[in-house]
Amino acid sequence: MLTPETLKSLASDSVHAGKAQVGVPVYDRAAVTPGIVHFGVGNFFRAHLANYVDRVLSLPENASDPQARQWGIIGVGLRESPRALRKAEDFVAQDGLYSLTEAATGGARDIRVLGALKGYLLAPREGEKVLALLASPETRIVSLTITEGGYNIDETPGPNRGKFRLKTRAVAEDLADSGHPKTVFGFVAEGMRRRRAAGLGGVTILSCDNLRHNGDVSRKAFLGYAQALDPELAAWMEANCTFPNAMVDRITPSVSQETMDRLNARSGLQDLQPLLAEDFTQWVVEDKFAAGRPAFEKVGVQFSDQVSAFEHAKIRMLNCSHLILSAAGMLMGVDLVHDVLAYPQLRRFVDDVLDRDVIPTLQAPPGVDLVAYKDTILTRFANKAMADQVARIAADATSKAQVFWTETVRSVLENPDHDPSRIITMQALLLELLRGRREDGTLFELEEPALDEAQLEIAHYEGLDESPGKEREVFTLPAFDSWRDLMTPELEDRISRERRRLRCLGVLEALAAPSA
Known part of the structure; x- marks a missing residue:
């Protein structure tokens, strides 16, 4: 098992047991104290934020700087599933250590053991410890990877659109018993209440999720909850906490048992939680930190x-x-992203969406050529070493479509001169995905936390030609909330016809033969 004792043997031998060279933390982990509390310890966080913190701790100039060593991370899990329990046990057994293998498209590998994660708490069982940590004067950043749909913002058209939803069961329960929270909003609010009572300052609440204006969304969510709990607390948080916007990017595929065995065989380690990521990583963030930050600009x-x-x-x-x-x-029943991209019909369709529907209506970031950026993206998708599973990306598609597709869909539908055919095909693909049946007739299950039982039943409806009224119910699903005001009966008819084409012809043939 990977333990602090393992690090000593790795440090003494540049090559471990004849295996690949493995880098180890060059800093004294015992001297690192926690300054960051992170909710949602998934693969992306471990390969992104935790990786950047590890690199800061590894800077030679920080070796003798006590302040630089005050940025260790304590991870917090919010769920109590068998998988979550196992993760907690693994992190405790390995003292937060894990290996990261970075794989380049050309086949090169870099393997390092990361040591920035100093502890892990399972909130359902250790809630008071989490609250004490949030209220600690040493904690200066509370970071988040709680998924795109985890911020509990109402996307339904109407007076509450864009507001924090107070009537969900979990939120209502936390508001009724704020001293024993279960949601991330309840934990942070109670932690901030304790800080305020102790005369401490605020913290940076830092979203690392793939959201438009993720800092603004975080601010709206956490202040919305706090306002409902205690308006004075909300005012204090607004004055003392900051919510930087950030753009994060790195592909981190799921790690199956087969992948885990392969990674450990290459490294020579017995790592219970090995991690794989591409060699590309990017983080662009506003420099709005309430109580200091690591020297991220140096890494x-x-x-x-x-x-x-x-x-x-x-x-x-x-x-x-x-x-x-x-x-x-x-x-199609194709499991890996690079295999899907290898089909010319799909490559051409994605090229067309990006070239015709996205790039013409997108402002390029400073110094970025959007066509070159597109080519970089597709090269990354083609990286076979990632073996990135389509099921991972397709999970929570309802929430993701609202985040990833809305601006493009709206820009196309609001322009009467723009060809909407590709946008129609995208929506048809989404509805067929939510139906949960492959082209060969086999069923599959998706994680769709944004859909309740009644909505799942609507999504799974099979008979496109049997009941027009029933068929149209799919357009009540929340996937369409962000552009519902632009939906028309004619558009719904075209999407339904495209679904029939996808079922009749299959994805590849339907994309090869443009719809009428």
Whole structure:
């Protein structure tokens, strides 16, 4: 098992047991104290934020700087599933250590053991410890990867659109018993209440999720909850906490048992939680930190007051096309992103969406050529070493479509002179994905936390030609909320006809033969 004792043997031998060379933390982990509390310890966080913190800790000039060592991370899990319990046990057993293998498209590998994660708490079982940590004067950043749909913002057209939803069961329960929270909003609010009572300052609440204006969304969510709990607390948080916007980018595929065995065989480690990522990584963030931050600018992080431009480019190009490819792959029964992209029909369709529907309506970030950026994205998708599973990307497609597709869909539908055919095909692919049946007739399950039981039943409806009224119910699904005001009966008819084509012809033939 990977432990602090393992690090000693790795440090003494540049090559471990005849295996690949493995880098180890060059800093004294025992001297690192936690300054960051992170909610949502998934693969992306471990390969992105935790990786940047590890690199800062590794800077030679920080070896003798006590302040630089105050940025260790304590991870927090909010769920109590068998998988979450196992993760917690693994992190505790390995003292937060894990290996990261960075794989380049050309086949090169870099393997390092990361040590920035100093502890892990499972909130359902250790809630008071989490609250004490949030209220600690040493904690200065609360970071988040709680998924695109985890911010509980109402996207339904109407007076509450864009507001924090107070009537969900979990939120209502937290508001009724704020001293024993279950949601991230309840934990942060109670932690901030304790800080205020103790006369401490605020913290930076830092979203690392793929959201447009993720800092603004975080601010709206956390202040919305706090306002409902205690308006004075909300006012204090607004005055003392900051919510930087940030654009994050790195492909980190799921790690199956087979992948885990392969990674460990290459490294020579017995790592319970090995991690794989591409060699590309990007983080553009506003420099708005309430209580200091690590020297991220020294390890490749770009600070900018134009984050939204980078964010829009990434979400509308990379995430948009990622979801298209994954929806198609799920329907075709093709498991890996690079295999889906290898089909000329799909490559051409994604090229057309980006070239005709996205790039013409997108402001390029400073110094970025959007066509070159598109080519970089598709090269990254073609990286076979990632073996990135389409099921991972297709999960929570309802929420992702609202985040990744909305601006493009709206820009096309609001322009009467723009050809909407590709946007129609995208929506048809999404509905067929939500139906949960492949081209060969086999069923598959998706994680769709944004849909309740009644909505899942609507999504799974099979008979496109049996009941026109029933068929149209799919357009009540929340996937359409962000552009519902632009939907017309004619548009719904065209999407339904495209669904029939996808079912009759299959994805590849339907894309090769343009719809009428």
